[in-house]
């Protein structure tokens with residue numbers, strides 16, 4: 001049986017040991033969080049969406065494809081689209097399918113050779129440059145009764 005100074009020393013050592021265990025349990029994750037490099041993994045990758053030889057030259061084609069998107073811990077496969085314009089035998093560029101104003105899906109108008117947005121009538125050139133911005137109070141698309 002421990003008595004006197006031996007018992008006191010044991011309790012001090014036990015408390016210090018327990019403190020060290022708790023400090024380690026809290027400190028190691030905190031230090032690894034602070035000093036580990038930020039998440040640098042870039043998930044952006046190129047995806048083959050179309051055969052360039054089959055695309056019309058100088059005319060936009062809406063390509064629908066699937067891609068994987070990381071949302072937190074979930075990896076979601078989703079369908080999306082892009083407007084692809086073939087500019088040469090081995091060259092093309094792609095445009096995001098959302099209008100730069102509020103994100104409506106725009107469409108190619110063959111007659112006027114421009115992209116037009118049905119929501120507020122913005123128009124864009126074949127290379128995506130804004131030709132006309134949104135028009136106030138103009139709804140030309142889906143919400144017409």
Ligand code: FES
Pocket residue numbers: 099100101102103104117118119120121122133134135
């Ligand atoms: S969302 Fe396209 S013009 Fe407003």
